[in-house]
Amino acid sequence: MTTPREPFFPADKSIRASQAPLDVRDVGLVDYQEAWAMQAELADKRGRDEVGDTVLVLEHPFTYTAGKRTQPSDLPNDGSPVVQVDRGGRITWHGEGQLVVYPIVKLAEPVDVVDYVRRLEEAIIAAVRTAGVASAGRIDGRSGVWVPAATPAKDPAAPTRDRKIAALGIRITRGVTMHGLSLNCSNSLDAYGHIIACGIDDADVTTMSLELGRQVPTSELKAPLIGALDRALAGELAVADHTFGSAPDPSKGLRRSPR
Numbered sequence: 001m002t003t004p005r006e007p008f009f010p011a012d013k014s015i016r017a018s019q020a021p022l023d024v025r026d027v028g029l030v031d032y033q034e035a036w037a038m039q040a041e042l043a044d045k046r047g048r049d050e051v052g053d054t055v056l057v058l059e060h061p062f063t064y065t066a067g068k069r070t071q072p073s074d075l076p077n078d079g080s081p082v083v084q085v086d087r088g089g090r091i092t093w094h095g096e097g098q099l100v101v102y103p104i105v106k107l108a109e110p111v112d113v114v115d116y117v118r119r120l121e122e123a124i125i126a127a128v129r130t131a132g133v134a135s136a137g138r139i140d141g142r143s144g145v146w147v148p149a150a151t152p153a154k155d156p157a158a159p160t161r162d163r164k165i166a167a168l169g170i171r172i173t174r175g176v177t178m179h180g181l182s183l184n185c186s187n188s189l190d191a192y193g194h195i196i197a198c199g200i201d202d203a204d205v206t207t208m209s210l211e212l213g214r215q216v217p218t219s220e221l222k223a224p225l226i227g228a229l230d231r232a233l234a235g236e237l238a239v240a241d242h243t244f245g246s247a248p249d250p251s252k253g254l255r256r257s258p259r
Helices: 032-047 113-131 190-194 208-212 218-234
Strands: 023-029 054-059 063-066 082-084 091-094 098-104 137-140 142-147 163-173 176-184 243-246
Touching (some): 032 054, 113 137
Parallel strands (some): 023 054
Antiparallel strands (some): 054 098, 098 176, 163 176
């Protein structure tokens, strides 16, 4: 998605309040609720300058999470439990084989949420393209990183419409970010068949493995993604226009769903 206005900071300027190196913590497979509590504790400490900017790198066991705009029609049709969470967006799924990254970062003033999201996307696009999915980009009106329908996947089992390969969902409190991004690497797509992921029913979901026609473990993308994220937040990797299409925003005009 192209930025609808000029960002508050020049493209080559850091969006972080601190210039200290990121504290990257690879914490492995972590229960969603446990990771959420971990984020909340770090965010509180970051807001009081008791810790520096921290990036959690992990995977979750099978979990559906519903953001603030989730609608009843989005929910699992098989009765699976759902964690109601304080990030934006609608429902998504997490599971093994999906790389999850949670930046707990204090943003520079004035806080620019749109620019932060675009920089996350830019980091994902850079990592995914370097790994071989050269056509990955944005759909205007929708967050995340996408592969266009015009690009055939190497695995014939892959979906054929425009397909999301990475999702975003964030929360910013007192200038400190929480939640973040998930990149589908080698996970199954079966769980997505029971929900309307991100409230989108006119597109599909894919994985790095399906797009490249080989097994792509999360370990293969960790270093490239974190490196690109560091550079994007620092302004060394400038946000570029990688838009290949447009579509309706699935959360526009929706009120927060009742809890």
